[in-house]
Amino acid sequence: xxxxxxxxxxxxxxxxxxxxxxxxxxxxxxxxxxxxxxxxxxxxxxxxxxxxxxxxxxxxxxxxxxxxxxxxxxxxxxxxxxxxxxxxxxxxxxxxxxxxxxxxxxxxxxxxxxxxxxxxxxxxxxxxxxxxxxxxxxxxxxxxxxxxxxxxxxxxxxxxxxxxxxxxxxxxxxxxxxxxxxxxxxxxxxxxxxxxxxxxxxxxxxxxxxxxxxxxxxxxxxxxxxxxxxxxxxxxxxxxxxxxxxxxxxxxx
Amino acid sequence: xxxxxxxxxxxxxxxxxxxxxxxxxxxxxxxxxxxxxxxxxxxxxxxxxxxxxxxxxxxxxxxxxxxxxxxxxxxxxxxxxxxxxxxxxxxxxxxxxxxxxxxxxxxxxxxxxxxxxxxxxxxxxxxxxxxxxxxxxxxxxxxxxxxxxxxxxxxxxxxxxxxxxxxxxxxxxxxxxxxxxxxxxxxxxxxxxxxxxxxxxxxxxxxxxxxxxxxxxxxxxxxxxxxxxxxxxxxxxxxxxxxxxxxxxxxxxxxxxxxxxxxxxxxxxxxxxxxxxxxxxxxxxxxxxxxxxxxxxxxxxxxxxxxxxxxxxxxxxxxxxxxxxxxxxxxxxxxxxxxxxxxxxxxxxxxxxxxxxxxxxxxxxxxxxxxxxxxxxxxxxxxxxxxxxxxxxxxxxxxxxxxxxxxxxx
Numbered sequence: 001x002x003x004x005x006x007x008x009x010x011x012x013x014x015x016x017x018x019x020x021x022x023x024x025x026x027x028x029x030x031x032x033x034x035x036x037x038x039x040x041x042x043x044x045x046x047x048x049x050x051x052x053x054x055x056x057x058x059x060x061x062x063x064x065x066x067x068x069x070x071x072x073x074x075x076x077x078x079x080x081x082x083x084x085x086x087x088x089x090x091x092x093x094x095x096x097x098x099x100x101x102x103x104x105x106x107x108x109x110x111x112x113x114x115x116x117x118x119x120x121x122x123x124x125x126x127x128x129x130x131x132x133x134x135x136x137x138x139x140x141x142x143x144x145x146x147x148x149x150x151x152x153x154x155x156x157x158x159x160x161x162x163x164x165x166x167x168x169x170x171x172x173x174x175x176x177x178x179x180x181x182x183x184x185x186x187x188x189x190x191x192x193x194x195x196x197x198x199x200x201x202x203x204x205x206x207x208x209x210x211x212x213x214x215x216x217x218x219x220x221x222x223x224x225x226x227x228x229x230x231x232x233x234x235x236x237x238x239x240x241x242x243x244x245x246x247x248x249x250x251x252x253x
Numbered sequence: 254x255x256x257x258x259x260x261x262x263x264x265x266x267x268x269x270x271x272x273x274x275x276x277x278x279x280x281x282x283x284x285x286x287x288x289x290x291x292x293x294x295x296x297x298x299x300x301x302x303x304x305x306x307x308x309x310x311x312x313x314x315x316x317x318x319x320x321x322x323x324x325x326x327x328x329x330x331x332x333x334x335x336x337x338x339x340x341x342x343x344x345x346x347x348x349x350x351x352x353x354x355x356x357x358x359x360x361x362x363x364x365x366x367x368x369x370x371x372x373x374x375x376x377x378x379x380x381x382x383x384x385x386x387x388x389x390x391x392x393x394x395x396x397x398x399x400x401x402x403x404x405x406x407x408x409x410x411x412x413x414x415x416x417x418x419x420x421x422x423x424x425x426x427x428x429x430x431x432x433x434x435x436x437x438x439x440x441x442x443x444x445x446x447x448x449x450x451x452x453x454x455x456x457x458x459x460x461x462x463x464x465x466x467x468x469x470x471x472x473x474x475x476x477x478x479x480x481x482x483x484x485x486x487x488x489x490x491x492x493x494x495x496x497x498x499x500x501x502x503x504x505x506x507x508x509x510x511x512x513x514x515x516x517x518x519x520x521x522x523x524x525x526x527x528x529x530x531x532x533x534x535x536x537x538x539x540x541x542x543x544x545x546x547x548x549x550x551x552x553x554x555x556x557x558x559x560x561x562x563x564x565x566x567x568x569x570x571x572x573x574x575x576x577x578x579x580x581x582x583x584x585x586x587x588x589x590x591x592x593x594x595x596x597x598x599x600x601x602x603x604x605x606x607x608x609x610x611x612x613x614x615x616x617x618x619x620x621x622x623x624x625x626x627x628x629x630x631x632x633x634x635x636x637x638x639x640x641x642x643x644x645x646x647x648x649x650x651x652x653x654x655x656x657x658x659x660x661x662x663x
Contacts, residue, residue, distance in 0.1 A: 050336030075339045082333035090268050099263070102256035103338035103345050111256055147334075157337070 001026040001186055002047065002205070004212075006056035009042050016210050017042035021056065023205045023215030028181040031201030031218070032190040033241060038207040040190040041083055044159050047188060048080050061155055061186070076105060079148035079156040079185075083163075089133030093124060093143055096132065097150055104151035118149035122176070138169045145176055156180055157188045162196055174199050194241040197221075198234035206241065208248050257348070264352035269325070273318040273353050277360035280310045285367035297378035298452055300368045301385035305440055307364035308392050309424050315357035316396035316403075317417030322349045323404025323475070324413065343475055346401070354397045361389050373580060376531070384457045391464035392439045395471070396420065402474035436500050439464060455499065462496035465489075517565050524548075527561040528578060535578045542588035543576065546596055549625040553651045560595050571598050593621050599661070614661035617654060 007021035018039045032040050045051040046058055049065035061077070063070040087096050097115045106114050119125045122142040132140065141161075148156050158177070162170050177187055177200050189201060197204050197218060204221055206214040214221060222236035225243035254262070264270050284307040326332050326346050335345025365386075403416045427438030439460050469489035476482045518533040520526055520540045524547045528536055539560075547556045557574035559566070566574070576595035579587035599614060622630045623639055631639045642653055 045333075045336070048337035050333065050342070072339055075337060078337055080334060080337040082330040082337075085330040085334060086328070088267070088329065091263075095263055098256060099260050099348075100334070100338075102260050103335050103340050105339045106256075108256050159333075 001061055002030060002188070003059045004056065007043075007046070007053055007058050008055045009046060009051060010054040018046070018053075018207075019210040021207075021212045023212050025203040025205055025215050027202035027217075028185075029177065029187045029189060029201045029203075031197035031204040032188060032207065033192070033194060033197050033204050034207035034213075035192055035245070037209070038192075039210040040192075040207055041159055042210070043205075043207065044080075044157055044188070044190050048078055048157050049074050074155075076151070077154045079151065079153035081144055081148055081156075081158045081161045083159040085144055087132045087140070087143065090131055092129050092131050093119070093135070093146075094128040096143070097147060100147040101150045106151050114150050114152065117152075118146045121149055121179075122146040138165075138172070141165065141169060141173060142176075145173070153185065155186045155188070157190075159190045160192065161189075162191060162193070194238040195234040197241075198237040206244055208245060211248075213244050213248050260348040261351055261355075264348040265355065267352075269322060270352045270356070273314075273322075274356040274359065276314055276318070277311060277356045278363055280314050281307060281360035281363040282367075284310045285364045297372070298382040298385065300372045301365075301378070301382045301452075303368040304361065304364040305385055305389050305392075306428070308361065308389055309421065309428060309440055311357055311360045311364070312392055312396035312424065313417035313421040314360075315353060315393050316400040316420050317413040318353045318356075319350050319397045319400025320404035320407070320413035320416050321400075322346075322353055323401050324408070324410070327405065327408075343472075346475070350397055350401055353400075354393060357393045357396065358390065361393065381452050381454060384452050384454065384461075388439050388452075388457055388461055388464070391461045391468070395464045395468045398468035398471035402471040405475035436460070437463065459496045459499040462492055463500065466493035466496060513565050517561065523558065525559045526576060527559070527565055528576075529562055529565070532562070532578060535582050538582055538585065538588045539576065539578050539591070542585070542592040543595065546589070546592040546621075546625045550596055550621060552647050553624070553654050554597075556596055573598060589622070589626065593618060593625070597621055610661050613657045617657045617661065620650075620654065620657075 003024040004021045007018060008016065009018040010016050021043070032043055034040050042051070046053050046065060047060050049071045052066050058065060060074055063074045065071050065074055091099075094115060097118060098111065101111045101114060115128075116125070119128055122145055124139070124142055124146055127135065127139065132143065135143065144161065148158075162173055165173060174196070177189065180187055181200070187200075189196065191197060201218050203217050204214070205212060206221065214224065218237055221240045221244070224240035225247070265274070285304075288303065288306070323346055326349060331345065332342045336342040338345065340347075399420065400413070400416060403412055424438060424440060427434050428440040429435075430438060436456065437460075466489040469485050470493070473482045473486045473489070476485060514529050516530065517527040518530050518536055519528075520536045521544060524540070524544045526536065526540050526543050528539065543560050547558070550556055555573075560574050560576040563571075563575055563577065574595060575598070577591060579591055581587075597617060619631055619635065619639060620642060623643060628636065628639065628643065642650065645653065
């Protein structure tokens with residue numbers, strides 16, 4: 001589903017966001033894991049065709065985001081949650097979703113139904129005419145997820161959507177991601193937390209300093225550097241991730 | 254209503270949109286009402302120029318507002334969301350930028366209405382002054398494009414007001430500029446004082462082309478995608494170069510700006526006076542004043558038998574026979590003064606900065622007025638001196654007039 005070869009993106013003459021990325025991962029939920037500044041958002045910008053790679057090749061669901069026609073196709077299939085999405089507080093829930101529908105080129109005839117469906121899927125139907133400022137934080141997060149569903153995407157890309165959520169909201173959000181997966185939607189989840197990856201992801205790409213440290217199944221990540229002491233739960237994934245970062249640090253150092 | 258129009262309406266009526274609208278209309282009302290009514294000449298161009306002058310305040314407001322709205326668009330992550338959509342980050346910002354531009358255009362409409370209500374013209378404008386509406390629209394579009402570019406790259410909150418101030422200072426100073434600067438600035442303060450001035454088609458079109466190219470170059474900043482950016486930038490650079498070349502070779506004399514009418518409105522048999530067709534209502538009082546003045550002064554100096562507005566017969570704006578009518582038909586004294594100025598224009602191209610020369614020309618005008626209309630207009634303290642001059646025979650007065658006209662140029 002995601003395949004990259006020598007993938008690189010440069011922000012300026014000396015500032016690389018991504019360097020020589022190599023990976024090939026698939027599965028219903030792919031995690032993009034890495035510490036702050038690892039290049040996760042840059043990779044997601046390339047995946048969502050918001051930016052074009054400086055060099056190398058990238059295929060997302062078999063489409064090349066660098067090619068104009070395929071980029072358009074990819075964008076029309078996408079749902080995306082950017083890292084910090086702050087909806088205008090005076091906008092109503094319905095107005096915001098209508099705007100997203102317009103962005104995603106949802107046909108005018110079906111837009112009303114698409115909005116109703118996404119509100120239903122996120123339990124927001126009753127709040128359609130409420131201004132965003134009147135919604136509690138958890139409900140706003142549901143709205144952020146609702147906007148993803150407006151164009152009924154086959155690929156959903158989430159850029160650190162769990163930052164700032166409490167344990168309960170976190171669990172609810174991950175449950176909705178799992179529901180999307182069960183509906184046949186492919187999800188790419190960028191996160192700095194290995195626990196999130198362990199909770200929902202089947203495959204994972206680990207980045208650090210713009211480089212690809214690992215790509216493969218979550219189980220394989222847990223086995224990096226030796227067998228896990230506790231094979232169940234998030235701990236082995238976290239341990240494998242830490243060993244990977246430590247190794248990269250040793251190499252870099 | 255289509256989703257796009259709905260998005261535009263939402264931006265127009267949002268709190269930020271209404272704030273921008275309120276600011277635009279307030280600036281337009283203030284600048285429109287603060288100015289004196291336009292000293293309109295024989296065309297609508299002065300009215301349109303008057304409205305154009307108001308953009309010195311309105312375009313910076315538009316630029317600053319767009320920069321502010323685009324900064325908000327970026328800051329809230331909406332740009333990132335739109336960047337992954339088929340419309341892209343630029344397309345996603347269109348409702349915001351469009352709303353601000355529409356409010357600025359509404360402000361311009363207010364300026365136009367104020368100027369149109371206060372003008373003395375009647376009837377519909379012909380098409381050249383309408384080019385100034387195109388110029389105004391292009392100018393506001395440049396403001397919006399500059400705002401978009403600054404909002405897309407500058408994250409500091411002071412950037413939008415700073416852009417507005419910089420644009421205001423630049424255009425305000427440029428509007429007083431001569432030659433190059435003056436022609437590059439779409440606002441010309443002197444234009445309203447040239448009563449016969451209409452927009453010079455080539456000049457205005459070149460200015461519109463410059464503005465369109467500047468707007469396109471500014472839009473290259475937020476435009477994503479190397480190819481689109483490269484093509485836009487390249488096309489804009491070509492247009493800009495061409496337009497600047499045209500501007501460098503276009504420096505029209507005021508009387509060349511407006512083409513001579515195919516059929517001027519003319520009257521009189523002995524003394525003929527020709528005006529532009531829209532000034533036909535000024536023909537009768539003009540003809541009367543010119544005939545009376547020509548008949549009275551003919552024995553003393555060479556008097557032209559044909560008078561016309563600047564640019565009709567000759568491409569000069571002053572000289573014997575060049576007649577500039579007063580704007581209104583109601584004041585006979587104004588027509589008498591205009592007639593004397595057409596028969597006895599200042600003999601030098603420029604007024605000599607010498608009191609004796611100025612006084613000599615003043616004496617000739619007092620003498621001419623007294624010869625045409627009688628001695629009632631002579632100042633009381635000059636009555637005796639002019640009584641002696643007027644008592645001389647024709648050759649004596651002719652010699653006196655020649656002597657004073659020569660002295661007026663010394």
